[in-house]
Amino acid sequence: MSAPLTRDADATISNNERDFILKALKEGQRIDGRTPYELRHARFTFALDDSSAAVQLGGTRCLAVVTATLDAPFGDRPSEGTLRFNVEFSPMASPAFEPGRPGEDAIEVARLVERGLRETRAVDLEALVVLAGRKVWHLRVDVHVLDHQGNLADACGLAALAALMAFRRPDVTGITVHPPEQREPVPLSIHHLPLPISFALFEEGELLLVDPSLKEEAAAAGKLTVTQNAFGELCSIQKIDGCGLGSAQLMRCIRLAAQKVEEQTAALRKALAAHDVARVQARVRRQPGAAVPGEGAPARGVTVLRADQLLPAVAAVRGAGGGGALALDLDALPAGVRSLLAQQAGADEAEDMSEDEGAGSSSSDGGSSSDEDGSDVGSEEEAAAAAVAAAAADLASEEQRQRRQRAAPAPAEQQQQQLAATAGSGKAAAPAKKRRGPPGGGSREEQRDELAAIAGMIARAGGGDGGGLAGGGDLAAAVKKKKKKQPGVKAAGK
Amino acid sequence: MAAVAVKPTEPEVGKCVCPGDAVLALPETGVVRIGGGLQQEGAVLVASKAGVVRQAPRTGKLWVEPRQKRYIPSAEDAVVGRIIDKHSENYGVDIGAPFRALLPVLAFEGATKRNRPNLQVGDLVYARVESAHRDLEPVLSCTDAAGKASGFAHLKGGTVVEVSTTHARALLSRPPAAVLSALGRALQFEMAVGQNGRVWLDAPSPATVILVANAIQSSEFLSPAQQEHLVAALLRGSSAAAAAAARQRQQQQADGQQQEQQQGSGGDGK
Numbered sequence: 048m049s050a051p052l053t054r055d056a057d058a059t060i061s062n063n064e065r066d067f068i069l070k071a072l073k074e075g076q077r078i079d080g081r082t083p084y085e086l087r088h089a090r091f092t093f094a095l096d097d098s099s100a101a102v103q104l105g106g107t108r109c110l111a112v113v114t115a116t117l118d119a120p121f122g123d124r125p126s127e128g129t130l131r132f133n134v135e136f137s138p139m140a141s142p143a144f145e146p147g148r149p150g151e152d153a154i155e156v157a158r159l160v161e162r163g164l165r166e167t168r169a170v171d172l173e174a175l176v177v178l179a180g181r182k183v184w185h186l187r188v189d190v191h192v193l194d195h196q197g198n199l200a201d202a203c204g205l206a207a208l209a210a211l212m213a214f215r216r217p218d219v220t221g222i223t224v225h226p227p228e229q230r231e232p233v234p235l236s237i238h239h240l241p242l243p244i245s246f247a248l249f250e251e252g253e254l255l256l257v258d259p260s261l262k263e264e265a266a267a268a269g270k271l272t273v274t275q276n277a278f279g280e281l282c283s284i285q286k287i288d289g290c291g292l293g294s295a296q297l298m299r300c301i302r303l304a305a306q307k308v309e310e311q312t313a314a315l316r317k318a319l320a321a322h323d324v325a326r327v328q329a330r331v332r333r334q335p336g337a338a339v340p341g342e343g344a345p346a347r348g349v350t351v352l353r354a355d356q357l358l359p360a361v362a363a364v365r366g367a368g369g370g371g372a373l374a375l376d377l378d379a380l381p382a383g384v385r386s387l388l389a390q391q392a393g394a395d396e397a398e399d400m401s402e403d404e405g406a407g408s409s410s411s412d413g414g415s416s417s418d419e420d421g422s423d424v425g426s427e428e429e430a431a432a433a434a435v436a437a438a439a440a441d442l443a444s445e446e447q448r449q450r451r452q453r454a455a456p457a458p459a460e461q462q463q464q465q466l467a468a469t470a471g472s473g474k475a476a477a478p479a480k481k482r483r484g485p486p487g488g489g490s491r492e493e494q495r496d497e498l499a500a501i502a503g504m505i506a507r508a509g510g511g512d513g514g515g516l517a518g519g520g521d522l523a524a525a526v527k528k529k530k531k532k533q534p535g536v537k538a539a540g541k
Numbered sequence: 542m543a544a545v546a547v548k549p550t551e552p553e554v555g556k557c558v559c560p561g562d563a564v565l566a567l568p569e570t571g572v573v574r575i576g577g578g579l580q581q582e583g584a585v586l587v588a589s590k591a592g593v594v595r596q597a598p599r600t601g602k603l604w605v606e607p608r609q610k611r612y613i614p615s616a617e618d619a620v621v622g623r624i625i626d627k628h629s630e631n632y633g634v635d636i637g638a639p640f641r642a643l644l645p646v647l648a649f650e651g652a653t654k655r656n657r658p659n660l661q662v663g664d665l666v667y668a669r670v671e672s673a674h675r676d677l678e679p680v681l682s683c684t685d686a687a688g689k690a691s692g693f694a695h696l697k698g699g700t701v702v703e704v705s706t707t708h709a710r711a712l713l714s715r716p717p718a719a720v721l722s723a724l725g726r727a728l729q730f731e732m733a734v735g736q737n738g739r740v741w742l743d744a745p746s747p748a749t750v751i752l753v754a755n756a757i758q759s760s761e762f763l764s765p766a767q768q769e770h771l772v773a774a775l776l777r778g779s780s781a782a783a784a785a786a787a788r789q790r791q792q793q794q795a796d797g798q799q800q801e802q803q804q805g806s807g808g809d810g811k
Binding site: 062066 | 623661664698699700702746
C-alpha cells in the first residue's frame with residue numbers, strides 16, 4: 048500500500064534550495080526579489096462590523112477576530128477587563144498543520160502575541176470596566192492562520208493589533224448598553240502599538256534577513272523575534288532554538304526592528320485611516336437600493352407615509368406662502384396622521400432616559416434590546432425630524448453621517464421601503480441629540496422648522512417630475528412602531 | 542457503464558469537458574497515448590476531470606488539462622522530485638503528489654548493483670513517471686524507455702520554484718512559451734520543468750535565477766506579448782537594481798564600519 052507523505056513534506060526543502068538561499072543571501076539577494084532587510088508589503092482588510100481584521104504578508108494570510116462579552120471580572124482584579132489571545136493554525140493553511148487542538152507552534156505564536164500586546168499593557172484594561180467588581184468587558188482575540196507562507200509570528204501579531212485597533216465596543220452609560228445602531232460604539236484605548244518583527248539567522252547569526260518566507264524559515268539556522276513599538280521601546284524578545292547570537296548582532300537586530308516597526312506602523316495607520324472612511328461611507332446611503340436594515344438589525348419604529356398623505360401639507364404651503372422659506376402645514380396632513388401626532392405629543396411626557404434594563408445582561412451583538420419595550424419614545428415630529436436629519440445628512444456634514452446607523456444592503460425589490468429605512472436610520476442619530484433637551488412639545492416651533500425642511504426636500508424631489516410624486520411613490524416619515532396599525536400608515540422595518 | 546451518447550472518432554482538442562464526457566472512441570487498431578484526466582472505459586476514452594482537452598503535437602498524447610496545483614501522477618510525465626528517504630533498492634521521492642513515489646536505484650543510465658548513484662536525502666532528481674497505477678505507488682525512472690538518460694538526472698545546484706501544473710505544461714509546450722524564448726535570448730540559464738509544477742533553475746549568478754524565477758511565476762496569466770513586455774521590464778529593472786544594490790552594499794559597509802568605530806570608542810569611554 049502506498050505510504051502517505053509525512054505531513055511536513057511541504058515545509059521542508061531540498062538541499063539545493065537551502066544552498067541557493069544562502070548563496071543568494073551572501074550576495075544580498077532573496078528568491079522572492081526582496082533585499083535582506085525588506086519586509087513583504089502588508090495588506091489589511093477590515094470588516095465593516097468593527098470585529099475583525101485580515102492581514103496578508105505576501106502569501107501568508109491571517110484573520111483576527113475580536114469578541115467582547117460583558118461579565119463579572121476575575122476576583123483578584125475587580126477593576127480590570129481581560130484580554131485573551133488564541134491562535135489557530137487551520138489545516139487549510141498548510142499540509143503541515145493538523146486539525147484538532149492547537150499544536151506547539153500555534154501556542155508559541157499565541158504566547159508571542161500575548162506577550163507583545165497584553166504584558167506590555169498596550170490595551171487599557173481598566174477602561175473596560177463597566178461596574179467595578181460586577182461587570183467588565185472580556186475581550187478575546189482569535190487569530191486564524193488562513194495561508195502559511197512563512198513568518199506567522201509577525202502576521203499574527205499584526206493581525207491581532209489591527210483587529211484591536213479597528214474594534215469598537217458598544218457604548219455603555221450607567222447600566223445601559225447601547226446597540227451600535229443607537230450610539231456610535233467606542234474604540235478601545237490603546238497606549239502603544241507593539242509589533243513583532245522576525246529575523247531568520249544564517250551562518251551562526253552572521254547573516255540575517257527580515258520577514259522570512261516559508262523556504263527561508265526552513266533553511267535558516269535560527270530565528271529571532273523582536274517586539275517593539277514605534278517609540279523604539281523594546282517589548283519582548285523571543286529566541287527559542289537554533290544557532291546562537293552575539294550581543295552586537297542582537298543589538299543590530301533591535302535597531303533594524305525599530306526601523307521596520309515604524310514602517311509597519313505607518314502602513315497599519317494608513318490602512319486604518321482608509322478603513323475609517325469606508326466605515327463612514329458604509330453607513331451613508333446615497334443610493335436608493337442600499338437602505339433597508341438587515342434581518343439582524345433592530346427594527347426601530349419605522350413607518351412609511353405615502354406621498355399622497357404628506358403631499359397635501361406641502362401643497363398647502365406652496366399655495367399659501369409662495370416662495371421664501373417652506374413650512375409644512377400640519378393641519379393639511381390626513382386626520383389619521385394628525386391624531387397620531389397629537390397622541391405622540393402626549394406620550395412625550397412619559398419619555399425618560401432609562402431605556403432598557405435588560406441590555407445590561409451581556410453581549411456585544413446589540414440585538415433587539417430597546418425596540419420592543421417601546422420605552423424609547425420620541426414624538427411624531429421628532430421622528431419626522433429624524434427623517435429630515437437622514438435626508439439632510441446625505442447632503443450635509445460627515446460628522447452627522449458618523450452618528451447614523453448602518454444598514455445591510457437591500458434587495459432590489461424592496462425599493463418601496465427604501466425611503467422608510469433611510470428615515471429609520473436617521474432616527475438613530477436624532478434621538479441621541481434630542482433627548483438632551485426637554486422632551487416633547489416644548490420646541491414645537493423647532494420641529495415645525497425641521498418638518499419644513501422635509502417639505503423642502505419633497506418639493507425639490509417633486510419638482511423634477513411634477514405630479515409623478517403624488518401619483519405613485521411612497522414617501523417616508525419615521526413614526527413610532529407602536530402606531531403601526533394606524534390606518535394609512537404602513538410599517539416597514541421588521 | 543453509462544451509455545455514452547456521442548463517441549467522437551477524432552478528439553476535439555481545445556474542447557472543455559466534464560468528468561464522464563466521452564473524449565474519443567478508441568480505434569480498432571493502433572496505440573493511443575493518454576495522460577492525466579482521461580480513463581479508458583471499454584472502447585471509449587472518458588474524461589475523469591473537468592478541463593480542456595489537449596494533445597501533444599509530436600507524440601499525439603491526449604490529456605485533459607484542469608487548473609489545479611496538486612499533481613496527480615500519470616505515466617510518462619517528467620517530474621522534479623526530492624529524495625525523502627533512502628532504502629537499499631529504492632529511493633523514496635516526493636513529487637508533490639498525494640503519495641510518495643519510488644525511484645529504483647537501478648533506474649539510472651548505466652547503473653548496476655556495484656555502480657549505483659549516490660543520492661542523499663534532500664537531493665533533487667529530474668525523472669520520468671514510469672508507472673502510475675492508482676492503487677500503487679508511482680514508480681519513477683531516470684532513463685527514457687530505451688534506457689538512455691536523455692536529460693533525466695540528479696539535479697545539482699540551482700533552486701526550485703513552484704508553479705501550477707497547468708503553467709508547467711505551458712512551459713513545456715512547443716513552440717516554447719514566449720516568456721522562455723524572451724528570457725533565453727537575453728540570459729543564460731538551465732531549467733528543468735516538471736509536470737508536477739516544479740521548475741528547477743540554475744544560472745551562474747543567483748540574480749539571474751531570481752529574475753528567471755520571477756518571470757516564470759508572474760507569466761502564468763499573461764498573453765505572449767505581455768510576457769515579452771514583462772521580461773523586457775524585468776531585464777531593465779535588474780540592471781538598474783544591480784546598480785542600486787551595489788550602492789546600498791557600499792553604504793551598508795560604510796555604516797557598519799562607522800558603527801563599529803562608534804562602538805569601539807564607546808567601549809573605550811567606559
